[in-house]
Amino acid sequence: MADWTQSDRQTARLDYRRRRTRRRAAVAGVSTVAVIGLLALAAVTAPGWHRVQVTYFDLAYGREVLPGLAAAFVLNVKLFVVAEILILAVALVVALVRVIPSPAIAPLKLLAVVYTDIFRGVPTLLVIFLVCFGLPALQLQGVPTDIFWLGTIALTLSYGAYVAEVIRSGIASVHPSQWAAGRSLGLTYPQTMRHVVLPQALRRVVPPLINDFVSLQKDTALVSSAGLVEILREANINASRDFNFTPYVVAAAFFIAITVPLARLADWLALRQVRREQGAE
Numbered sequence: 001m002a003d004w005t006q007s008d009r010q011t012a013r014l015d016y017r018r019r020r021t022r023r024r025a026a027v028a029g030v031s032t033v034a035v036i037g038l039l040a041l042a043a044v045t046a047p048g049w050h051r052v053q054v055t056y057f058d059l060a061y062g063r064e065v066l067p068g069l070a071a072a073f074v075l076n077v078k079l080f081v082v083a084e085i086l087i088l089a090v091a092l093v094v095a096l097v098r099v100i101p102s103p104a105i106a107p108l109k110l111l112a113v114v115y116t117d118i119f120r121g122v123p124t125l126l127v128i129f130l131v132c133f134g135l136p137a138l139q140l141q142g143v144p145t146d147i148f149w150l151g152t153i154a155l156t157l158s159y160g161a162y163v164a165e166v167i168r169s170g171i172a173s174v175h176p177s178q179w180a181a182g183r184s185l186g187l188t189y190p191q192t193m194r195h196v197v198l199p200q201a202l203r204r205v206v207p208p209l210i211n212d213f214v215s216l217q218k219d220t221a222l223v224s225s226a227g228l229v230e231i232l233r234e235a236n237i238n239a240s241r242d243f244n245f246t247p248y249v250v251a252a253a254f255f256i257a258i259t260v261p262l263a264r265l266a267d268w269l270a271l272r273q274v275r276r277e278q279g280a281e
Helices: 008-044 049-056 059-099 103-121 124-138 147-173 176-184 189-204 206-226 231-242 246-277
Strands: none
Touching: 008 049, 049 246, 059 103, 059 147, 059 206, 059 231, 059 246, 103 147, 124 147, 124 206, 147 189, 147 206, 176 189, 189 206, 206 231, 206 246, 231 246
Protein backbone atom coordinates (compact mmCIF):
# COMPACT_ATOMS: atom_id res chain seq x y z
CA MET A 1 0.00 0.00 0.00
CA ALA A 2 2.96 2.35 0.58
CA ASP A 3 3.86 2.10 -3.12
CA TRP A 4 0.33 2.85 -4.32
CA THR A 5 -0.03 5.80 -6.65
CA GLN A 6 -3.15 7.30 -8.14
CA SER A 7 -3.69 6.44 -11.79
CA ASP A 8 -3.80 9.13 -14.46
CA ARG A 9 -7.42 8.23 -15.20
CA GLN A 10 -8.42 8.69 -11.57
CA THR A 11 -6.51 11.97 -11.38
CA ALA A 12 -8.28 13.25 -14.48
CA ARG A 13 -11.64 12.15 -13.08
CA LEU A 14 -11.06 13.99 -9.79
CA ASP A 15 -9.88 17.11 -11.63
CA TYR A 16 -13.03 17.05 -13.75
CA ARG A 17 -15.23 16.73 -10.64
CA ARG A 18 -13.47 19.66 -8.98
CA ARG A 19 -13.86 21.83 -12.09
CA ARG A 20 -17.53 20.85 -12.33
CA THR A 21 -18.08 21.71 -8.66
CA ARG A 22 -16.43 25.12 -9.07
CA ARG A 23 -18.41 25.81 -12.24
CA ARG A 24 -21.70 24.90 -10.58
CA ALA A 25 -20.87 27.05 -7.55
CA ALA A 26 -20.03 30.00 -9.82
CA VAL A 27 -23.26 29.63 -11.80
CA ALA A 28 -25.30 29.32 -8.61
CA GLY A 29 -23.63 32.38 -7.10
CA VAL A 30 -24.10 34.56 -10.18
CA SER A 31 -27.74 33.53 -10.64
CA THR A 32 -28.48 34.12 -6.95
CA VAL A 33 -26.93 37.59 -6.99
CA ALA A 34 -28.81 38.42 -10.19
CA VAL A 35 -32.19 37.34 -8.80
CA ILE A 36 -31.67 39.17 -5.50
CA GLY A 37 -30.53 42.26 -7.37
CA LEU A 38 -33.61 42.22 -9.59
CA LEU A 39 -35.91 41.82 -6.59
CA ALA A 40 -34.17 44.66 -4.75
CA LEU A 41 -34.38 46.86 -7.85
CA ALA A 42 -38.08 46.13 -8.22
CA ALA A 43 -38.63 47.06 -4.58
CA VAL A 44 -36.70 50.33 -4.54
CA THR A 45 -38.21 51.52 -7.82
CA ALA A 46 -41.79 50.82 -6.74
CA PRO A 47 -44.01 53.92 -6.41
CA GLY A 48 -44.60 53.36 -2.70
CA TRP A 49 -41.01 52.49 -1.75
CA HIS A 50 -40.35 55.78 0.02
CA ARG A 51 -43.34 55.26 2.29
CA VAL A 52 -42.32 51.67 2.99
CA GLN A 53 -38.76 52.75 3.73
CA VAL A 54 -39.87 55.39 6.21
CA THR A 55 -42.37 53.06 7.90
CA TYR A 56 -40.43 49.78 7.99
CA PHE A 57 -36.74 50.58 7.46
CA ASP A 58 -36.10 53.73 9.47
CA LEU A 59 -32.47 53.20 10.53
CA ALA A 60 -32.44 56.00 13.07
CA TYR A 61 -35.57 54.69 14.79
CA GLY A 62 -34.24 51.14 14.56
CA ARG A 63 -31.10 52.13 16.45
CA GLU A 64 -33.26 53.87 19.04
CA VAL A 65 -35.38 50.83 19.85
CA LEU A 66 -32.58 48.27 19.42
CA PRO A 67 -31.45 48.13 23.09
CA GLY A 68 -34.98 47.53 24.36
CA LEU A 69 -35.66 44.85 21.77
CA ALA A 70 -32.34 43.14 22.48
CA ALA A 71 -33.13 43.04 26.21
CA ALA A 72 -36.57 41.59 25.46
CA PHE A 73 -35.10 38.97 23.12
CA VAL A 74 -33.05 37.62 26.03
CA LEU A 75 -36.37 36.55 27.52
CA ASN A 76 -37.21 34.69 24.30
CA VAL A 77 -33.89 32.86 24.45
CA LYS A 78 -34.42 31.91 28.11
CA LEU A 79 -37.90 30.67 27.31
CA PHE A 80 -36.56 28.66 24.39
CA VAL A 81 -33.73 27.04 26.36
CA VAL A 82 -35.84 26.11 29.39
CA ALA A 83 -38.69 24.80 27.24
CA GLU A 84 -36.30 22.79 25.07
CA ILE A 85 -34.86 20.96 28.08
CA LEU A 86 -38.31 20.15 29.44
CA ILE A 87 -39.60 19.13 26.00
CA LEU A 88 -36.79 16.62 25.53
CA ALA A 89 -37.45 15.10 28.95
CA VAL A 90 -41.22 14.85 28.43
CA ALA A 91 -40.91 13.59 24.87
CA LEU A 92 -38.40 10.89 25.79
CA VAL A 93 -40.63 9.57 28.57
CA VAL A 94 -43.72 9.56 26.35
CA ALA A 95 -41.87 7.86 23.49
CA LEU A 96 -40.47 5.15 25.77
CA VAL A 97 -43.88 4.50 27.31
CA ARG A 98 -45.37 4.01 23.84
CA VAL A 99 -42.75 1.50 22.68
CA ILE A 100 -42.33 -0.63 25.83
CA PRO A 101 -44.08 -3.97 25.12
CA SER A 102 -45.48 -4.50 28.61
CA PRO A 103 -49.21 -5.03 29.20
CA ALA A 104 -48.84 -3.76 32.76
CA ILE A 105 -48.39 -0.18 31.56
CA ALA A 106 -51.38 -0.23 29.22
CA PRO A 107 -53.03 2.71 31.08
CA LEU A 108 -49.87 4.76 30.66
CA LYS A 109 -49.76 3.85 26.97
CA LEU A 110 -53.34 5.06 26.61
CA LEU A 111 -52.50 8.34 28.35
CA ALA A 112 -49.45 8.79 26.10
CA VAL A 113 -51.54 8.23 22.97
CA VAL A 114 -54.25 10.64 24.16
CA TYR A 115 -51.61 13.23 25.05
CA THR A 116 -49.90 13.12 21.66
CA ASP A 117 -53.18 13.12 19.74
CA ILE A 118 -54.64 16.07 21.64
CA PHE A 119 -51.61 18.34 21.74
CA ARG A 120 -50.66 17.65 18.14
CA GLY A 121 -54.18 18.54 17.12
CA VAL A 122 -54.64 21.73 19.15
CA PRO A 123 -52.88 24.88 17.85
CA THR A 124 -50.00 26.06 20.01
CA LEU A 125 -51.58 29.48 20.46
CA LEU A 126 -54.74 27.90 21.84
CA VAL A 127 -52.67 25.76 24.23
CA ILE A 128 -50.99 28.94 25.48
CA PHE A 129 -54.37 30.56 26.12
CA LEU A 130 -55.71 27.48 27.92
CA VAL A 131 -52.65 27.09 30.14
CA CYS A 132 -51.85 30.73 30.87
CA PHE A 133 -55.45 31.67 31.66
CA GLY A 134 -56.85 28.31 32.76
CA LEU A 135 -54.27 27.04 35.25
CA PRO A 136 -54.25 30.17 37.45
CA ALA A 137 -58.05 30.13 37.46
CA LEU A 138 -57.99 26.71 39.13
CA GLN A 139 -56.24 28.26 42.16
CA LEU A 140 -54.38 25.03 42.86
CA GLN A 141 -51.59 24.97 45.42
CA GLY A 142 -48.16 25.04 43.75
CA VAL A 143 -49.37 26.05 40.29
CA PRO A 144 -47.17 28.91 39.02
CA THR A 145 -48.77 32.22 38.19
CA ASP A 146 -45.78 33.80 36.44
CA ILE A 147 -46.45 34.17 32.71
CA PHE A 148 -42.93 32.99 31.88
CA TRP A 149 -43.42 29.62 33.53
CA LEU A 150 -46.98 29.25 32.31
CA GLY A 151 -45.77 29.91 28.78
CA THR A 152 -42.98 27.38 29.29
CA ILE A 153 -45.53 24.77 30.39
CA ALA A 154 -47.70 25.50 27.36
CA LEU A 155 -44.82 25.20 24.90
CA THR A 156 -43.62 22.03 26.61
CA LEU A 157 -47.04 20.41 26.35
CA SER A 158 -47.45 21.39 22.72
CA TYR A 159 -44.00 20.57 21.40
CA GLY A 160 -43.52 17.57 23.67
CA ALA A 161 -46.16 15.73 21.66
CA TYR A 162 -44.40 16.44 18.35
CA VAL A 163 -40.93 15.58 19.63
CA ALA A 164 -42.23 12.39 21.29
CA GLU A 165 -43.41 11.14 17.90
CA VAL A 166 -40.07 12.03 16.35
CA ILE A 167 -38.19 10.04 19.00
CA ARG A 168 -40.64 7.14 18.73
CA SER A 169 -40.13 7.00 14.98
CA GLY A 170 -36.37 6.95 15.56
CA ILE A 171 -36.70 4.00 17.94
CA ALA A 172 -38.94 2.18 15.46
CA SER A 173 -36.39 2.73 12.68
CA VAL A 174 -33.70 0.71 14.49
CA HIS A 175 -33.50 -2.73 12.89
CA PRO A 176 -34.84 -5.63 15.01
CA SER A 177 -31.45 -7.32 14.73
CA GLN A 178 -30.08 -4.65 17.08
CA TRP A 179 -32.58 -5.71 19.71
CA ALA A 180 -31.70 -9.36 19.15
CA ALA A 181 -27.98 -8.60 19.36
CA GLY A 182 -28.41 -6.82 22.68
CA ARG A 183 -30.50 -9.58 24.18
CA SER A 184 -28.10 -12.25 22.91
CA LEU A 185 -25.33 -10.51 24.85
CA GLY A 186 -27.32 -10.97 28.04
CA LEU A 187 -28.63 -7.43 28.30
CA THR A 188 -32.04 -6.86 29.78
CA TYR A 189 -34.70 -4.96 27.86
CA PRO A 190 -33.95 -1.63 29.63
CA GLN A 191 -30.21 -2.14 29.10
CA THR A 192 -30.71 -2.92 25.42
CA MET A 193 -32.86 0.15 25.04
CA ARG A 194 -30.38 2.38 26.85
CA HIS A 195 -27.07 1.13 25.43
CA VAL A 196 -27.98 -0.23 21.99
CA VAL A 197 -31.24 1.12 20.58
CA LEU A 198 -31.67 4.60 22.04
CA PRO A 199 -28.24 5.94 21.00
CA GLN A 200 -28.87 4.90 17.40
CA ALA A 201 -32.42 6.25 17.43
CA LEU A 202 -31.44 9.66 18.83
CA ARG A 203 -28.59 10.03 16.36
CA ARG A 204 -30.98 9.40 13.47
CA VAL A 205 -33.56 11.95 14.59
CA VAL A 206 -31.20 14.84 15.38
CA PRO A 207 -32.01 16.72 12.11
CA PRO A 208 -35.81 16.64 12.58
CA LEU A 209 -35.36 17.52 16.25
CA ILE A 210 -33.40 20.62 15.29
CA ASN A 211 -36.15 21.56 12.84
CA ASP A 212 -38.69 21.29 15.65
CA PHE A 213 -36.56 23.52 17.85
CA VAL A 214 -36.27 26.06 15.03
CA SER A 215 -40.06 26.26 15.09
CA LEU A 216 -39.99 26.42 18.89
CA GLN A 217 -37.66 29.42 18.82
CA LYS A 218 -40.14 31.30 16.62
CA ASP A 219 -43.18 30.20 18.61
CA THR A 220 -41.81 31.69 21.82
CA ALA A 221 -43.25 34.92 20.42
CA LEU A 222 -46.74 33.44 20.80
CA VAL A 223 -46.46 33.76 24.58
CA SER A 224 -46.74 37.52 24.10
CA SER A 225 -50.45 36.92 23.49
CA ALA A 226 -50.74 35.99 27.18
CA GLY A 227 -49.02 39.18 28.33
CA LEU A 228 -45.32 38.26 28.44
CA VAL A 229 -43.25 41.27 27.38
CA GLU A 230 -40.77 39.52 25.09
CA ILE A 231 -39.41 40.90 21.83
CA LEU A 232 -42.66 40.74 19.86
CA ARG A 233 -44.65 42.49 22.59
CA GLU A 234 -41.85 45.07 22.99
CA ALA A 235 -41.89 45.69 19.23
CA ASN A 236 -45.67 46.01 19.30
CA ILE A 237 -45.48 48.55 22.13
CA ASN A 238 -42.99 50.70 20.23
CA ALA A 239 -44.85 50.42 16.93
CA SER A 240 -48.18 51.33 18.54
CA ARG A 241 -46.66 54.31 20.32
CA ASP A 242 -44.81 55.85 17.36
CA PHE A 243 -46.82 54.44 14.43
CA ASN A 244 -43.61 53.07 12.91
CA PHE A 245 -43.21 49.38 12.10
CA THR A 246 -39.41 49.31 12.07
CA PRO A 247 -39.35 47.48 15.47
CA TYR A 248 -41.08 44.52 13.80
CA VAL A 249 -38.31 44.32 11.20
CA VAL A 250 -35.65 44.52 13.93
CA ALA A 251 -37.43 41.77 15.88
CA ALA A 252 -37.55 39.63 12.75
CA ALA A 253 -33.79 40.12 12.32
CA PHE A 254 -33.20 38.77 15.84
CA PHE A 255 -35.19 35.63 15.10
CA ILE A 256 -33.43 35.15 11.77
CA ALA A 257 -30.05 35.43 13.47
CA ILE A 258 -30.97 32.42 15.62
CA THR A 259 -33.07 30.27 13.31
CA VAL A 260 -30.96 30.41 10.13
CA PRO A 261 -27.83 28.89 11.74
CA LEU A 262 -30.01 26.20 13.35
CA ALA A 263 -31.62 25.44 9.98
CA ARG A 264 -28.23 25.15 8.27
CA LEU A 265 -27.03 22.89 11.09
CA ALA A 266 -30.06 20.64 10.52
CA ASP A 267 -29.29 20.47 6.78
CA TRP A 268 -25.64 19.62 7.45
CA LEU A 269 -26.53 16.89 9.94
CA ALA A 270 -29.08 15.39 7.54
CA LEU A 271 -26.50 15.35 4.73
CA ARG A 272 -23.92 13.77 7.02
CA GLN A 273 -26.42 11.10 8.05
CA VAL A 274 -27.12 10.25 4.39
CA ARG A 275 -23.41 10.05 3.60
CA ARG A 276 -22.80 7.84 6.63
CA GLU A 277 -25.56 5.46 5.58
CA GLN A 278 -24.16 5.34 2.05
CA GLY A 279 -20.66 4.65 3.35
CA ALA A 280 -19.25 7.94 2.11
CA GLU A 281 -17.81 8.76 5.54
